[in-house]
Amino acid sequence: MSYDLVIKNGLVILEGGEVQTDVAVKDGLIAAIGDGLVGDKEIDAKGLIVSPGMLDAHVHITDPGGGYRDEWEGYITGTAACAKGGVTSFMEMPLNQIPATFDGDSLQVKYNAGKNKLKADVASFGGLVPFNLDGGIQELNDGGVAAYKCFMATCGDRAISEDFMNVDDYSLYEGMKQIAKTGKVLAIHAENAAITDRLGEIAYKNGETTLKAYVATRPVFTEVEPIRRAILLAKETGCRIHICHVACPEGVDEVTKAREEGVDVTCETCTHYLYFETDELDAIGPVVKCSPPIRDKKAQDGLWEKLLNNEIAFVTSDHSPCTPDLKDTDNAFDAWGGISGVQNNVDVLFDEGVQKRGMSLTQFADIIAKNPADRYNLTQKGRISIGKDADFVLIKPNAPYTLKVEDLEYRNPISPYIGREIGAQVVQTILRGEVVYSQETGVTSEFSGKFIKK
Incomplete structure (x- = not known):
């Protein structure tokens, strides 16, 4: 034949x-x-x-920009970067496009924006926000989202009416109940907004400007506490959850413990947490600012240990690009928090994992392809297998x-x-x-x- x-x-x-x-x-x-x-x-x-092509389960494309973010990453350039980097499919986050993806109409706007612009396959997250609890979650399910996403950290621009918004505890609880009925997974950005926002304000007023100071305003416990809270609510509601971009091994510990107790929870980390460390950030500059922040060498080593021990389900880019002016500042607290990385997942992870740390090729394929495909039920993706x-x-x-x-x-x-x-x-x-x-x-x-x- x-x-x-x-x-x-x-x-x-x-x-x-x-x-x-x-x-x-x-x-x-x-x-x-x-x-x-x-x-x-x-x-x-x-x-x-x-290898199976990478399924990057955490990518931000800002198309449409809604007149606010038109010069950020679009589908044409974003998916071209995927192609060059070995990413054949990705899960697109429900922000930073305008409108954010929070109901059936906004999901259709996104589909229309990407028509005839894709050089990779795209599955969609629908948003969980405080203002879509009256039907929006079901509309997203009916429209074909693969999963949902919420922020426990502060996000969005309140001056833009259709921008994304973080959840309060009630919205998270009620949203989890509704998402549980769909059977789909809720992915969560877990940082304690009240504490990190206030610590950031204090540091800024005190004249702090460095990335090292920024990292200090988002200490490890501000990741661990909301992970615990999300897990507790998942137990109460029966919602399947996934913790995004975990930057500390202590956060992974919470997920592992909960999973051993029968909670349907997984987590990811990002390539940049496995590659960079706090002490080098200020030499690189705001281009490497993100949240949760890049932590110290001890945290990095701990994440590699957790990854190699199969406690972290997969690795993503959290590709979150912006225009250069939003990174061009001497004050790290003023800079946009996001890293452009989708083009350098596969090569960096292969080098750092397989070549430098002895990761098996099968585990490499699992963390870039099979495991995210399984978690988000993308049944045609993730494996070199007949059919x-x-x-x-x-x-x-x-x-x-x-x-x-x-x-x-x-x-x-x-x-x-x-x-x-x-x-x-x-x-x-x-x-x-x-x-x-x-x-x-x-x-x-x-x-x-x-x-x-x-």
Whole structure:
């Protein structure tokens, strides 16, 4: 039998382990795995790792910008960066676009904004906010969101009527009850707003300006406390929950303990928490500001231990870009809190995890693809297995390069990884059997991505 595409001679990461073999694609799906397969098109992957394409479960695209954020990341540039970075699909957050995604109408606005602009597949989070408890959550479910997202930390611009908004405890409780009925997962940004906001105000008034001082205003316990609170409410409501971007091992401990007690809870961390540490932040500048903040080396080491021990379900970018002016300040407290990182998940994680710390290839594939696909019920994604979408990233190991500004596909090419030597390279990215990026030809001009509706 002849196939549309065969990837030949690569080291293919299957669920049972890596195997030197061929993978065949027919009609956008994985059709065969074995030796000697023949295709109309063939890719020689000798010397390369053939991994499932990354499913980045935490990405912000600001399209539409609503007249407020029009120059932030759009679908065209954001999904081009995904393609170049080996991310074949992602979960899109319900903010920072205007309107935020909080009901059926705003979800449709988002779908319309992305029409014919996608170079990766996109599944959607619907928002849980204090003002959508009267039908909005059900409308989002009916519209096909894969999961929900809320903030326990302060977020959104109250001067913009359709911007996102953090939950109070009642909204979280009531929202959890409603989301539990859908069976879908609520992802949570867990930071104690009252404490972190006040500590930040005090530091600012005292003349603090550094990133190190900013980190000190968001201490570890301000992550741990809301994680505990969210877990307690999940027990009460039966809502399945996921804790986003955990920046400290103590937060992971709470999730592990709750899961052992039978609570349906998972957590993620982010590439930047595994790569950067507090003491280097001020030398890099506000481009590396985020929340929760990047903590010290001890926390970083603890997160790696938790990740390698399978206590952290997956790793995301929390790609949260903005315009350069919002980072161009000498006062860290004034800077936008978000990191542009979706293009450098796969290469950085492969280098730091597999090459430097001995992570197995199967665990690498689990944390970038299988585990997020399973958590959010994206059944066609996450595995190199017959019948699944033919989504692959081909990785060249032990191939260091230095990231340059001109390498970035973002609308605003700013990133804390610029100037860093990364020890592996994404050689090709394939979405449902179509090459969307190769080192030889660059990012495709085609828009073959689609929205995934659940």
